[in-house]
Amino acid sequence: MFNSPRLNPADADFLTTLASRLPPDTLRAPEPRDLEEPRGRWQGHAGAVARPRSTEEVAEIVRAAAEALVPIVPLGGGTGLVGGQVMAEGLPLLLSLDRMTAVRGVWPEENALAVEAGATIEAIHHAAEAAGRLFPLALASQGTAQIGGCLSTNAGGVNVLRYGTARELCLGIEAVLPDGSIMHGLKRLRKDNTGYDLRGLLIGAEGTLGIITGAMLKLFPRPAATGAAMVVVPGPAEALSLLALARDRIGEGVSAFELIGRNGYAFMAETMPDVRLPLPLPDWSVLIDLGLSSGDPAAVLEDLLAEAMERELVTDGVIAASEAQRQAFWAFRESIPEANRRIGAISSHDISVPLSRLADFIAAAEAALTPAGVRINCFGHVGDGNLHFNLFPAEGRDRADYAEQAAGLARLVYDLVAERGGAFSAEHGVGRARTDDVAHYGDPARIAAMAAIKRALDPSGILNPGVMIPPAALRHAAPGQSE
16 A cells, blocks of 8 residues: 655644744745635645745755655645645645746747746736737736746636647746755757656646746747627527637637626626626627737728628627727626626536537536526636536525535536536646546546656655545555555
8 A cells, every 4th residue: 555654734843943944034924815715615724834035945945844744735826716725634834936036037039938936927928028029828817826826737818729728838847846856947948858748747737746936938929919809699609610710710810719608797797887898798799809910900800700790600799999998808808707706606617628519518508407596607718618617596595505506516517528528627727626526537547647646756745735636546556566
């Protein structure tokens, strides 16, 4: 039987020893905001928060924790939605890189930027813009979300259709491994076949295999002109046909393509009346965003929508007449999660399905959920098959009324996703909230391989224990070990 050593608390004795190995004021007491996730669904514990100023200090912290068998929970901007940054059992050490925000270098002609892991996405946008370039990772929480956390969860966002996920936007990483050694991988190379792709392995590992301390990011030319339109579509199937038409006509100029259901508007009107609705409560709508190297985006959109109307893919819409109006469209879209929070979800689902099965999934899920008496807010990055399919109480009811149904409703949604070859997590990650779903829906060989990698790199299990890998998988015998 494989058994990692029993982990110890980050108690006063450990913290005293750790403090002696670090500069003054590296450690501080945890604050309430450090111990909860944005929706308030999980509450954690911690002995202290370590705030190193350099990769070498991160390495010293990890070495001390490895020697004392104290668990470490990485803490980024705290915007994760699956509990990866919150540990409810034990007394871990929280590790925040919020002091490590430096831009280490920019190479505009190579379209590369090196940055420390504590930098926010918004700060990276500004650094790229100052160099005349674009870093396209875009999230509603980009003013708070840090690049280290975004890489650790392989974040997606609204521009995946054109530019890819966080993994695809990263050329190399610097990381501290579970034994405290430093992996120096901040290369600007587009081709490097000199060994295993450890960059790709640590990205998306949610802090279970190493602490990302720096990243070499891909930059892109800034579009010469941008534009957007909000259009009404008869349904999801027509939205997908519109996407195909847009890509045929405009190619890679389509930067984002967002599907928004009626409740996205209704919840906004109910909870955030100051946010202007771009359309009058359509059943289904799409936000199309363009970034062109030449030409007039408004004219391109006008031609596209004229053809789409002829094909009965679009029934109405508005093209942004200015950059301010385009930003207003996006302000509406990015406010939907906050409106959802104010309503209070019964169960939230960040799912992906093949594009050809997306409309079928929505129809099947709506039909299956009708008897439950819930409201569905379906919206998301339909261009890459990622939907946020969230369930809310019927009007006049509270989510507490559905407490006994919530798990069953989530299982119903995930079963429909799995039947269509989809995934129960598209961009939010697994964290601690979804490990049971990994066990239920995951491929056994893949789970076993993940557990073997975890055992090999982190045999003591100190890095973010309880995240991503089902506990039973780590208890199984590793190759060459006896039961």
